[in-house]
Amino acid sequence: QGLVIHKPLPPAATLVARTRVTEILDKGADKGALIYTERQLKNKATGEVHATLTSTSFARGNGGFGGKPGPQPEPHPIPERAPDAVCDLPTLPQAALIYRLSGDPNPLHADPKVATMAGFKAPILHGLCSLGVAGHAILKTYCDYDATRFKSLKLRFASPVYPGETIRTEMWKDGNVISFRARVIERDAVVLNNGRTEVAG
Structure with a gap:
């Protein structure tokens, strides 16, 4: 999953998202x-590009x-x-219900029966919610909560998070580049890996 921020979102605007x-x-x-x-x-009125999002999906059984x-x-x-820095942030037990x-x-994030059928012990947190928690940790640690300093983010999802678990984001700073990975403390399991963020100043 990747995100490049070209221009901050305005307080009010009509945005158009096109995927290819x-x-x-x-x-x-x-x-x-x-x-x-x-x-x-893009901003519908001006045509300005505010952000570019990239994603890789694995389609099981669709090869060959x-x-x-x-x-x-x-x-x-x-x-x-x-x-160089570590930040622990909790997730709410009802986080998946709010995020949906x-x-x-997707019932995988809300229905225990569906989650069990998929091989999980309980409904799992949305991957983008886990990503958001890691982004929060970086903003808190290196940007003093100034979102305009956040320029890009890229990572790989490693394993799911269960709502209510604590996400520990481990960060390494080299100039304006922050490398990071995240794990849940309760299971000592890496959930986000190979993370790279670029920040301004």
């Missing part, structure tokens, strides 16, 4: 396909169509040293 598929990689009939998409968020298998982009490396109001009604 940029590439599809065929990983084989027994594996699936990787689908790369890019979405631009004769497309090229790669190459895949290399993930951002995490420095091999102790983190943003427009993702």
Whole structure:
């Protein structure tokens, strides 16, 4: 998942989001396909681009169509040293129920029966909500909550978060680049990895 902020959102405006598929990689009939998409968020009145969002989705069972298998982009490396900063932030037990109001009604995040059928012990938190918690940690630690200093973010989802768990974001600063990963304290499980954020000043 990736985000590049070109221009802050105005207090009031009509925004238009257009998504395009940029590439599809065929990983084989027994594996699936990787689908790369890019979405631009534009101001309808001015045409200005406010943000570019990128995403990679894995389509299970949809490989073997004769497309090229790669190459895949290399993930951002995490420095091999102790983190320069760590920030622990809790999630609410009802976080997934609140977050689904943003427009993702997938029952995997609300219905225990559906979550169990999918192999989880309980409904899981939306991945973008987990990403938002890590972004909060970076804004708090390195931007003094000044969102205009936040320029870009990119990461890989590693495993799900259960609502109510505490997310620990580990950060490494090299100039204006913040490398990060996040884990849940309760299970010591890495949930976000290979994170890279660029901040101003």
